[in-house]
Amino acid sequence: MKPEESATTGADLLVKALIDEEVEVVFGYPGGAVLPIYDSIFKQNRLRHILVRHEQAAVHAAEGYARSTGKVGVVLVTSGPGATNAVTGLTDALMDSIPIVCLTGQVPTHLIGNDAFQEADTTGITRPCTKHNYLVKSVDALSRTVHEAFYVARSGRPGPVVIDLPKDVLMNKHDYVAPKKPVQHKSYRPQVKPDPKKIEQAVEMIAHAKRPIFYAGGGIINSGPKASKLLTQFVRMTGYPVTNTLMGLGAFPASDKQFLGMLGMHGTYEANLAMHGCDVMINIGARFDDRITGNLGKFSPGSKKIHVDIDPSSINKNVRVDLPIVGDATLVLEEMIKVWKAKQPKTDQKALKAWWAEIETWRARNCLAYKTEKGTIKPQYALERLYHHIKDKDHYITTEVGQHQMWAAQFLKFEQPNRWMTSGGLGTMGYGFPAAMGVQIAHPDALVIDVAGEASILMNIQELSTVAQYRLPVKIFILNNQYMGMVRQWQELLHGSRYSESYMESLPDFVKLAEAFGAKGLRCHEPEKLDDTIKEMIALKHPVVVDVIVDQKENCFPMIPSGAAHNDMLLGPEDKAAKPVSEEGMVLV
């Protein structure tokens, strides 16, 4: 046999490298530049390919897969439009720190820069929306690059990595090079082990707190399920209150008495006031996002702040902290628990009792309460009923973006990590449905529900074709208020109720739409029939679209209006007139 016959092509060794990285599923869409890869995929049966209907959906599906499993999500798209369509998904993954490896086709190396058919400067376009990217110019660099890309995507603060693959590189022949373990990257070495001195200082600060609060975010989820266990253990050891960010829901069991709910713009009254009034804040794996802090100048003015983050650039970015700790949440929590156990510190029981009493008065305001109306389904009620019927089942929730997303975060309770997939940082409408497909692929027997709005769902509705093809029993639970609800809410609050372009004229008939794609469609108008509809949805083993017609005018409360502080929340519609939004607040998004 001649050597060039024995050697594998670039495409073959790419597939081999993916299998060596324990990749089971690739979400993708074929095209001219990646045909050699599709040919290699065709000739094997270890790697499963899921054909989506739009490249953006491929990335979101991979995100759902990654976030529900802790593995790296893999995407395969062609050059030019394939790559540019993936950009929104990549940016979403970057903002929410989701590990993704995205393989993009490219025109052959000799045509790069010639404005060839379906050519785009993919590494140029994706540079600011990836953790790192590569253009593989020669087949001998291919295996090494793939293994390095997986390492970069999953280690440190996870994120999306693009590998741009010119077609000639995929067709040239070369021997496969297996990954080296452990990986020693020449320049990229994220710090995962915390400084022991800082752990001691942190424990000291935590032990002496009179009005403490734990504020935990998506970093706990990214660190792995063990981090959530350790967080729960440590929070219970201290007896302190804890709040989660939108990305951190599930990091601490929602049913626990020490849990104050989500914080931030649509967080609970008790969580936000506790953040405002605390004397020691223990931030683990959250990044002081503007949706959390509200007015920075008035953010938690009297507290000493501890900030645990794996990414040094997150520290002192928005809020200056007193004790930064760089490290992986699991290792940091392990060390903190160890030191806490060794020191057996005596916490200030009297002060803590007073602090909890204050928190309980805030909690007693029952900030998530809403008014019911006869004959109308309130969106909050729909979610309460949904939760009632799924809570004892093995379930995963994804969302689109808007009011329904915030209500889902408030009214669905998460007891475990990796069960909640939402677009937090970028706020991508159209995220939830493809993400749910990715989750369902990873967990074929679980109940996977995309809580959606009627506007968001239309942004990736073509994926109904994908769920039909793979018989994915994903449930789409649409809270249909015939408005882009969050846009309408802001127009009501900030722009004199001039609902400019936020009414969804000529919506499709979602039941017929579902049927057109071979899915089942259900509709519910009346509160009395809601339970039956939800039960039917759960019982069906097909993809189901549920069109729940909800109150058109309901707004999402509580709310920290833009530019306001944590202690300046709107608790309901009555508060609106009393607290007009400042001019500086109007400028903010």
Added chain:
Amino acid sequence: MQELASSHTISVLVDNEPGILARVVGLFSGRGYNIESLTVAQTDAKQNLSRITIVTSGTPMVIEQIKAQLDRLVPVHRVRDLTVEGPHIERELALVKVKGTGDKRVEALRLADVFRAKVIDAKTDSFVFEVTGNSDKVQTFVGLMETLGLVDVGRTGIVAMSRGAEQL
């Protein structure tokens, strides 16, 4: 309390690979940081490393951010803030073309001598001077030449290094 912005000279050791400069520059433009001066060239052929020297300005919090953001770029090996990490030296080189005859020409040559600028091209009606020093000195020299027939200036931007035996 409003923090004051100050100028910092930052040395960055990076892999000399395609796109690295775009990564660094894109980081600055994307996050709204200033670049006052930027120089880059390969400095270690064996390990294929380049050294980037950036002069930037910002409040202490922004400078801290810039360094952390640079450091998390995958091909970045080391980031050092020379301004805060002890004494350092900065140099810039400029080529300055001056056109003129008679008294002005003599005066230009005399000033070049004072500034230890070298004549690297001479015609009967022009000089090209090479002047090296810190940015102030280069700026002063260029300023003086303005009245004496300045035609063209090329400046390298700042390269910098810490004093003493320590390696970057």
